[in-house]
Amino acid sequence: xxxxxxxxxxxxxxxxxxxxxxxxxxxxxxSFARQGFPMLQNEEWxxxxxxxxxxxxxxxxxxxxxxxxxxxxxxxxxxxxxFLLVLNGKFLREYSxxxxxxxxxxxxxxxxxxxxxxxxxxxxxxxxGNNAFADVNAGLFKQGLFxxxxxxxxxxxxxxxxxxxxAAKGSSVFQxxxxxxxxxxxxxxxVETYAAGNEKSYFTNAVTEIVLEEGARxxxxxxQGESSEAFHIATTQVVQRRGSSFVSFALSTGxxxxxxxxxxxxxxxxxxxxxxxxxxxDGDQVLDHQTFVDHQKPDGxxxxxxxxxxxxxxxxxxxxxxxxxxxxxxxxxHQTNKNLLLSDTAKVDTQPQLEILADxxxxxxxxxxxxxxxxxxxxxxxxxxxxxxxxQMLAQGFAREVIERSSxxxxxxxxxxxxxEKLKQQLCSRS
Amino acid sequence: xxxxxDLHVSVEGVEILKGIDLTVKAGEVHAIMGPNGSGKSxxxxxxxxxxSYVVTRGSAFYEGKDLFxxxxxxxxxxxxxxxxxxxxxxxxxxxxxxxxxxxxxTRKARGLEELDAMEFLEFLKExxxxxxxxxxxxxxxxxxxxxxxxxxxxxxxxxxxxxxxLAILDETDSGLDIDALKIVSEGVxxxxxxxxxxxxxxxxxxxxxxxxxxxxxxxxxGKIVMSGGRDLAFKLEExxxxxxxxxxxxxxxx
Numbered sequence: 295x296x297x298x299x300x301x302x303x304x305x306x307x308x309x310x311x312x313x314x315x316x317x318x319x320x321x322x323x324x325s326f327a328r329q330g331f332p333m334l335q336n337e338e339w340x341x342x343x344x345x346x347x348x349x350x351x352x353x354x355x356x357x358x359x360x361x362x363x364x365x366x367x368x369x370x371x372x373x374x375x376x377f378l379l380v381l382n383g384k385f386l387r388e389y390s391x392x393x394x395x396x397x398x399x400x401x402x403x404x405x406x407x408x409x410x411x412x413x414x415x416x417x418x419x420x421x422x423g424n425n426a427f428a429d430v431n432a433g434l435f436k437q438g439l440f441x442x443x444x445x446x447x448x449x450x451x452x453x454x455x456x457x458x459x460x461a462a463k464g465s466s467v468f469q470x471x472x473x474x475x476x477x478x479x480x481x482x483x484x485v486e487t488y489a490a491g492n493e494k495s496y497f498t499n500a501v502t503e504i505v506l507e508e509g510a511r512x513x514x515x516x517x518q519g520e521s522s523e524a525f526h527i528a529t530t531q532v533v534q535r536r537g538s539s540f541v542s543f544a545l546s547t548g549x550x551x552x553x554x555x556x557x558x559x560x561x562x563x564x565x566x567x568x569x570x571x572x573x574x575x576d577g578d579q580v581l582d583h584q585t586f587v588d589h590q591k592p593d594g595x596x597x598x599x600x601x602x603x604x605x606x607x608x609x610x611x612x613x614x615x616x617x618x619x620x621x622x623x624x625x626x627x628h629q630t631n632k633n634l635l636l637s638d639t640a641k642v643d644t645q646p647q648l649e650i651l652a653d654x655x656x657x658x659x660x661x662x663x664x665x666x667x668x669x670x671x672x673x674x675x676x677x678x679x680x681x682x683x684x685x686q687m688l689a690q691g692f693a694r695e696v697i698e699r700s701s702x703x704x705x706x707x708x709x710x711x712x713x714x715e716k717l718k719q720q721l722c723s724r725s
Numbered sequence: 726x727x728x729x730x731d732l733h734v735s736v737e738g739v740e741i742l743k744g745i746d747l748t749v750k751a752g753e754v755h756a757i758m759g760p761n762g763s764g765k766s767x768x769x770x771x772x773x774x775x776x777s778y779v780v781t782r783g784s785a786f787y788e789g790k791d792l793f794x795x796x797x798x799x800x801x802x803x804x805x806x807x808x809x810x811x812x813x814x815x816x817x818x819x820x821x822x823x824x825x826x827x828x829x830x831t832r833k834a835r836g837l838e839e840l841d842a843m844e845f846l847e848f849l850k851e852x853x854x855x856x857x858x859x860x861x862x863x864x865x866x867x868x869x870x871x872x873x874x875x876x877x878x879x880x881x882x883x884x885x886x887x888x889x890x891l892a893i894l895d896e897t898d899s900g901l902d903i904d905a906l907k908i909v910s911e912g913v914x915x916x917x918x919x920x921x922x923x924x925x926x927x928x929x930x931x932x933x934x935x936x937x938x939x940x941x942x943x944x945x946x947g948k949i950v951m952s953g954g955r956d957l958a959f960k961l962e963e964x965x966x967x968x969x970x971x972x973x974x975x976x977x978x979x
Contacts (some may be wrong), residue, residue, distance in 0.1 A: 595730035668776065673813040676773050677883060678801035678834070687826070691817025691866070698817070 295330055301354045302433050311462065315405060318417045322432035324325070326722065328422045331426050337536035338424070341611040341643045342553055342582045347525055352497060354434060356466035358384045358397055365491065369458065374451035381458050383468045384437040395447040401438030401471055411442055416473055416506050419559060427527045427553075431469050431501045438471030441484075445477035445507075452483040452513075452704060457526065459498055460491030470500035470528075476510040476538075483513040488548070490521035500528040506538035508562075513541045515705050516679075517712065520548035522577065529555045536562035541701050544571040544614040546581050546711055547716040555619050557586040560594045560622075570700040571600040572693055574713065575608030576720045579704070584609035585629075589652075596626070601696045602633040603641035603689055605720035615647040634666065634692050636685075681722060689717050726751045726889055726922045727772075727792075732783035734764075734771045741767040743947035744783065746906060749891070752919040756933055756958060757926045759944035760966045765926045769895040769943070773807035774800050787891065798867045800835035801827075806889035808880040810896040819880070823867045824849060828886050850886040856912045874905035892916070893924045898932035910935030930958040943969050962964035 302323050306316070331348040332339035358381055366389050370377055378390040385400040392398050417432050441453070459468055476482060488498060498520060500658045506512055520526045522566060526549040532540055546552055558567050573581040581604075587596045601694050602610035633642040646659040666688050674684035693713045697706055729788045734742040741764045759765050771778040772785065774797035782944050785792040787805060795803065815823065828848070829839040840848060853860070856878040866911055868876050877897055883955040894913070898906055913923070913936050925938065933941075933955065941957040943966070950971050951957065961968070 437852065457973070667813075670813050670815055672773075672775055672797065673809065674815070674823070674827075675797035676801055676807055677823075678798050678830040679823075679826050680798050680830065681796075683826065683830075684798075687818055688815065691815055694817035 295328070297351065298352045298430055298434070299327060304671065305434065305436075310411065312405065312413075314413055315416070319433045321494065322417070322429040326426050326429035326433065329426055338584070338613075341609075341613075342551070342580055344527075344553075346551065347497060347527070350465055350497075352465050352467040353463065354467055356382055356460055356468065358382045359460055359462055361389070361460070369489075369713070371454045376449070376451050376453040378439065378453065378455040379458065380439055380455060380470065381595060382460060383435070383470045385439045393450060395444050396449065396453070397440075397442040397444070400442045401440045401473060402436065402724075404440035404473075408440070408442075409580045411475060412473060412527050413441065415475060415503060415533075417503075419503070419533060425529060425555070427499055428501050428529045431471060431499050433607050435469040435471040435501075438473065441472070441474045441610060442661075443474075443476045443480040443510075445480060447477065447480045449480075449482040452485050454485045455487065457488045457498070457500070458491050459489070459496050459520065461494040462498040464495045465497075466494070467497040467499060470498055470651070472500070472502040474502065474504045476504070476506045476512045476525070477591070478507045479509040480507075481511045482624065483515070483702075484514045485517065485705065485716070487517040487613060488520050488526065490524060492523070493521055493523055495523040497525040498527070502528070504532045504540075505659045506532070506534045506540055507533045509537040510535070511539045513702050515543045515702055516545070516554075518544070518546040518554070518616070519712070520552075522548070522550055522579075524549045525622065526552040528553070529557065531605060532556070532558040532567070534558065534562065534565045537564045539566040541568045542570065543700050543702050543705065543709070544569075544583065545712060546571070546573040546583070546597050547712065550578065551580045553582045553584070555584045557588070558596070559588045559590065560596065561590050563591045564593045565591070565596040568701060569598045569600075570702075572696050572709075572713065573600075573602045573610055574693070574716045574720060575602070575610060576605040577608060578606070578613070579608040581608070583613075584611075587616045587627065588616075589616070589618045589625045589627060591621055592623045592627050596628070598629040599696055599699060600631045601693065602631075602642055603636060603693060603720065604633065604642055604719070605636035607637075607639045609640070610642040611644075612642075612661075613645045613647065616649065616653050616657065616659075618648075618652050618657065619649045620651040621655045625652060625655045625657070627655070627657045628636070631661045633663045634689065635663065636666065636689065674691055685721050686717055689721065690714060693717070726753075726757070727729055727785065727787050729785045729810055730783050732771075732785060734767055735779045735781050736777055737769065740781070741947055742771070745947075745949060747942065747949065749922045749924060751922055752917075753866050753940065754917065754923040754925065754936065754938045756938040757924060757944050758928070758930065758941060758943045758958065759960060761928065763944045764947045765944050766895055769807055769893045769926055772893055773805065774798065788849040797849055798830070801887070802831050804890035806884055806887055806892045807879075808884060808892065808894040808897050810899065812868045812876040812880055816868045816869050817861070818867050820865055820867050821846075821849070821863035824863075824883065827883065831887050832878045849886060852882060855885045855915055856881045858882055873900035874902065877901055877909055878907065878912075881909055885912065890920060891922050891924070893926070895926045896928060897925070898929065906932065907935065933958045945969060
């Protein structure tokens with residue numbers, strides 16, 4: 295912990311930042327100093343041990359290397375005009391492109407140039423005093439990405455953001471910080487992809503804050519495909535204003551240890567939110583998804599649908615917390631988590647949590663853990679389909695449901711491809 | 726085609742089949758009838774290779790090869806087909822995708838070129854006519870949300886698409902209304918040919934009103950207790966299974 299606090303003291307000396315930001319940083323680091331990194335005794339972390347992160351002497355200020363043109367070309371999407379590249383947490387404007395109507399900048403610049411847009415949102419909710427990793431991020435982030443979508447703007451193409459981690463030496467930590475403000479009645483799709491440029495060990499500590507102004511619709515897809523040497527801890531904090539709708543899909547296949555906290559505050563009336571997720575683990579991976587959906591006002595709707603496929607010694611965690619506050623009458627909230635264990639040593643912990651303080655609500659939840667059905671395998675094999683292919687087909691069918699059911703239409707094919715690729719690895723390790 | 730000798734089969738330590746002898750020649754249709762619990766379904770599943778059924782004694786040779794030495798998919802690829810009594814739902818797997826994978830696996834095993842998506846669709850459309858199935862079936866997940874009749878028709882469609890040499894139908898008539906029964910039976914009749922043999926397992930003889938068997942066997946208490954021609958089915962319908970005493974030694978009716 296000392297190392298983090300010392301780095302912060304050094305940073306304060308050199309940084310020339312507005313006082314509101316310094317205050318945010320001070321408060322965050324003070325909160326971190328009080329609680330330290332979470333232990334298993336901490337209820338919210340009881341399934342995921344972060345000792346490996348706690349005990350590593352990380353390089354807290356890694357350099358941002360030069361990228362070769364080949365590397366950049368390989369990252370660019372096949373189509374669409376919106377491509378943003380973030381390397382080791384730093385937004386690289388020169389390699390990015392985006393359509394008019396989008397305001398995209400590095401966060402460190404926006405803090406100075408657009409305080410009117412940044413100050414009201416940055417760190418207002420993500421550093422809520424009970425999230426050590428978000429605290430560290432708030433205290434130590436130096437760079438980040440700022441996206442503002444203009445009012446009434448309808449993006450023609452999805453905004454594809456690649457977060458590339460390229461550690462110059464092992465044990466680098468990258469503080470990734472994003473602020474996305476979707477203006478009134480705007481409609482956008484954002485795809486965040488996390489990937490590694492080499493095989494060195496690193497730790498991505500990401501905080502993404504998203505604000506949906508009145509009537510905005512945002513589709514958000516997060517593809518976590520970090521290297522197997524990586525740790526990935528991320529908080530996505532969403533704030534929804536009146537009549538807005540948020541749809542998300544989290545596909546998690548990478549990293550040795552991942553924790554995804556998705557927190558949505560439905561702060562006004564008539565808000566809808568749909569969270570979907572699919573996690574596929576093998577080897578010793580730990581993939582932990584946490585959600586907190588906070589219904590604060592009447593007539594909100596939320597749906598959560600998460601599925602896990604776990605092979606080898608991997609572990610999945612899903613903790614879904616739905617809060618319906620007293621004011622939030624006529625709320626509809628549903629949550630489903632289904633898991634398929636592909637080996638005898640894979641494990642999953644699933645814990646739904648409904649906290650309902652309003653009386654006129656429709657809420658439901660369900661959780662299931664199962665294995666590949668012997669009868670279904672027999673059926674497929676009795677049609678001449680080989681054992682491996684039959685397993686692959688069943689697992690794929692299981693995964694497909696969550697992709698098909700989500701409202702993210704444009705990403706379906708890509709997601710299925712990524713899932714199939716990972717499934718092959720998972721099933722290889724099976725025999 | 727198929728030669729079963731003294732077959733004994735157990736499930737979870739309980740002996741269900743207690744010495745079955747059955748010979749099926751190319752092009753023949755054999756009906757196996759019997760009351761519930763007599764071991765009819767066990768016989769079909771053990772031939773297809775269901776892992777829960779353990780052969781404790783006896784043998785089954787298919788085209789001269791030891792069937793029990795072949796894994797499930799190998800039996801299918803060599804031309805053994807089982808139409809399930811209760812076809813299994815496969816959520817998230819599209820029917821057309823499943824059928825294409827199955828057809829191409831069998832084609833590969835027979836040294837034929839795999840069909841591409843277009844060729845397969847053409848091929849399948851022809852087969853779908855046999856069971857009067859419409860194309861919307863192809864884009865639905867396998868058996869999921871299908872009615873009983875639709876599931877059975879889907880089984881016969883698979884039979885038609887895979888073109889086996891030995892087709893085993895496990896109570897395909899159960900749960901069918903009279904129209905569906907006609908469609909399914911008619912489908913089977915169109916698929917009969919001198920190289921293809923059928924084993925029809927059924928509780929009632931009503932399917933045999935539409936499909937004329939060459940031989941009828943009565944299976945009771947894990948043994949074939951009586952064998953005969955088509956008339957045997959009528960007699961069973963008329964007199965019930967009590968008429969055949971399970972203790973009777975295997976005998977020939979005619």
